[in-house]
Amino acid sequence: MNPVLEAERAAMRGRLEPTDVRVDAPQLICLVGPNGSGKTSLLRAIAGLGEGRVRIDGEDPRGLPPDRRKRLLAYLPAGREAAWPLAARDVVSLGLPAGTPAEEADAALATLDLQAFAERRIDRLSTGERSRVLIARALAAKPRLLLLDEPTANLDPLWQLRLVRRIREAVDTGQTALVAIHDLDLAASWADRLLLMDGRRLVADGDPAAILDSAQLKSAFGVERAGGRWRELSRLADRRSSP
Amino acid sequence: MRPVLLVALVAAAFAASLLLPWAPIGGLDRDLAFALLTELRLPRAALALVYGAMLGASGAAVQGLFANPLASPDLTGTTSGAALGAVVTAYLLGLSGPLAVALGAVAGALIALALLLALAGPRAETATLLLAGLAISALAGALTTLALALAPSPFAFYDAYEWLMGSLVDRSLEQAAFAAVPALLAFAALWLSRAALDSLTLGEEVAQSFGHDVRRLRLAIVAATALGVGACVAVCGAIGFIGLVAPIFARRLTGGHPGGAVGPAALIGAALLLAADLAVRLAPLGRTLPIGVLTALLGAPFFLWLVAHMRWRLAR
Numbered sequence: 416m417n418p419v420l421e422a423e424r425a426a427m428r429g430r431l432e433p434t435d436v437r438v439d440a441p442q443l444i445c446l447v448g449p450n451g452s453g454k455t456s457l458l459r460a461i462a463g464l465g466e467g468r469v470r471i472d473g474e475d476p477r478g479l480p481p482d483r484r485k486r487l488l489a490y491l492p493a494g495r496e497a498a499w500p501l502a503a504r505d506v507v508s509l510g511l512p513a514g515t516p517a518e519e520a521d522a523a524l525a526t527l528d529l530q531a532f533a534e535r536r537i538d539r540l541s542t543g544e545r546s547r548v549l550i551a552r553a554l555a556a557k558p559r560l561l562l563l564d565e566p567t568a569n570l571d572p573l574w575q576l577r578l579v580r581r582i583r584e585a586v587d588t589g590q591t592a593l594v595a596i597h598d599l600d601l602a603a604s605w606a607d608r609l610l611l612m613d614g615r616r617l618v619a620d621g622d623p624a625a626i627l628d629s630a631q632l633k634s635a636f637g638v639e640r641a642g643g644r645w646r647e648l649s650r651l652a653d654r655r656s657s658p
Numbered sequence: 659m660r661p662v663l664l665v666a667l668v669a670a671a672f673a674a675s676l677l678l679p680w681a682p683i684g685g686l687d688r689d690l691a692f693a694l695l696t697e698l699r700l701p702r703a704a705l706a707l708v709y710g711a712m713l714g715a716s717g718a719a720v721q722g723l724f725a726n727p728l729a730s731p732d733l734t735g736t737t738s739g740a741a742l743g744a745v746v747t748a749y750l751l752g753l754s755g756p757l758a759v760a761l762g763a764v765a766g767a768l769i770a771l772a773l774l775l776a777l778a779g780p781r782a783e784t785a786t787l788l789l790a791g792l793a794i795s796a797l798a799g800a801l802t803t804l805a806l807a808l809a810p811s812p813f814a815f816y817d818a819y820e821w822l823m824g825s826l827v828d829r830s831l832e833q834a835a836f837a838a839v840p841a842l843l844a845f846a847a848l849w850l851s852r853a854a855l856d857s858l859t860l861g862e863e864v865a866q867s868f869g870h871d872v873r874r875l876r877l878a879i880v881a882a883t884a885l886g887v888g889a890c891v892a893v894c895g896a897i898g899f900i901g902l903v904a905p906i907f908a909r910r911l912t913g914g915h916p917g918g919a920v921g922p923a924a925l926i927g928a929a930l931l932l933a934a935d936l937a938v939r940l941a942p943l944g945r946t947l948p949i950g951v952l953t954a955l956l957g958a959p960f961f962l963w964l965v966a967h968m969r970w971r972l973a974r
Contacts, residue, residue, distance in 0.1 A: 462863070463866070463867060463869075464863060464866050464867065476869070479869060480869060481857070481868040488867065490864060490867040492861060492864060496861065497860060498858060498916075499859045499909075499916050500914055501859060505913055506859070509856060509859060549860070552860065
């Protein structure tokens, strides 16, 4: 069987050094790292917006027409804006291949409890509701690979948890999710695997609990966990604050 | 049902444009009536149809591309650029053949659009876009006047005035074809861009992750708009505001989809220009107004109202 994802020398000029990522079977993978470490760039490069060789289920998404690509991968950027005020159902439909019955969009809305908003214009929703509509768009086509940039941003704690659970369910049904996230505890408690980025490079890849206690994580974030809480490393130890 | 209704509306406007006013047709013998229809009214109605549709479709595409409801061929300086290109070709270079003038206008439109992209950037804020468009229009307008002033023919100003104001009067079927063929090609390119334009709603990156080549889309829309609008301007002069208004109404029919609005905007643009031409001909003024004056008289207040009261809501 083909690996779910094979990215070789995925790169974005000036933002991401050539990076390899391989996923053999469906997993929930969290991507953590300080601001500017290259998380967004890695997601973009895998989505086909950068350089390098990417294969999803053995297929090169760049060679595929939009309708097939939508079943292979979905990319949710960190910005939660829509340029035109479409109805929520129409926004979700944009993520589906042309001619897909409206029921599929409605089902995607329902997974995030948005049935009541189907006809509402997206500019008339709250920030959190709009975020959920845009996430529903990314989940709608049930693609093999979900690339989600900060999906929990703008969501209240309840919806953060519900969303992570939805992503978990998607992974349990055979999808793979690569999720950039800032909340280290949320990442550790839900992820099968953690990718840690620092200085435009992937610096650690593996078991979440091990990475959370690793020296790379301390060095990347300048924080450490002590007694179940995160605290800033002492100034002397914080190499990130020195030039 | 809506597309059918729109097509019926355009067909009715086209028929009215051919048959009204009825008096001269009814009063003439058959041969003369036929000549009046085919040689005077048909080219005029055909040009109104083609030019209006082109303005509507390219307005919808340009608005979708810039993600801005106020981007339109006239407000962004495309029609002024085309007019400048046509004037320079016809009066300064002395190449007054229809093909040369059309090429000049297309080149002028292309330069204006390229300048707009360079000045305002691909997804400009409304203010930047309008300022850049204003600057390009002003520059093109001044250069057009300069070109006419420097033209060897002393009658250049007088000669060009009616055309510059926008007019469909006294054009031949051959001239109509010179506008229609490029406009049809341009329309085909815009029609094929619908899905990509719709996906741009979610931003450039998402559109790209779907597999739409945004850079190529931008080039296609700029080239198609320059070709179609340029060719129409070469024959009929600059006609304003249809390209702004038609897509705004069209998006209200398509639930806001910017790409889906391309077809309806073409139909609405055609109906609007046919209606404007009919109004110009039937108005009891004793003489014919240039049609560009009428569209500006109706369109400019609409534009002001849009800016002042509705913000961007209705427009989107």
